[in-house]
Amino acid sequence: MRLQTLISAALLTIAMAGCASAGTPWVELAGTRYTVEVAADDAARAQGLMFRDSMPDDAGMLFIHDREAPLAYWMKNTRIALDILYFDAQRRLVSQQRDVPPCSAGNACPSYPSRAPALYVLELNAGQAAKLGLEEGEELVLSPGLPHGR
Structure with missing residues (x-):
């Protein structure tokens, strides 16, 4: 059991080092780069940008x-x-x-479909x-380490 714990700890350390070397995730759109927070699971997608009072102009959230x-x-x-988008x-x-626009009406907030x-x-x-000046068809460029299509 102790060996299994050590192996798990070593793998976690390697994975974390890989994430750190990848740097902050970013996307590029129409020649402009934005740093992004990534929401790739149900909990993160549900939370999104709730309760935030501001976001830097060069930042965004990418939902995968x-x-x-x-x-x-x-x-x-x-x-x-x-x-x-x-x-x-x-x-x-x-x-x-x-x-x-922002919405504070809880579950009565309207949805915005694709x-x-x-x-x-x-x-x-x-x-x-x-x-x-975004138009349909514009390509989103993802930083290394982000999933590039499934």
Whole structure:
């Protein structure tokens, strides 16, 4: 049992070192780079950007889903206006919801659906999509270490 514990600890240390060397995750969109927090499991996707009072202009949150499907996001307990950008498995912009207002109405908050199946969702501060002049088909570039399609 002790050997198994040591092996587990060693593997965890190696994995953590690999993550540290990968650096802070980022995405690039229309030639602009954003550092991102990654939400790749149900709990992180459910929490999203709830209860945040601000986010730097060069930052965002990247949601990675388990499979490509029609998606809908809402702004429950979100305090900042956002652009919600939906990307397919090839990382092409398939839908965008711009300038989505904050919502404090709990479960009564409206949802903002994608117009096509998506695998990735990028949330940026409201106004970023207009500033970049985003159009459907724009490619999302992911930093090394992030899943590049499933």
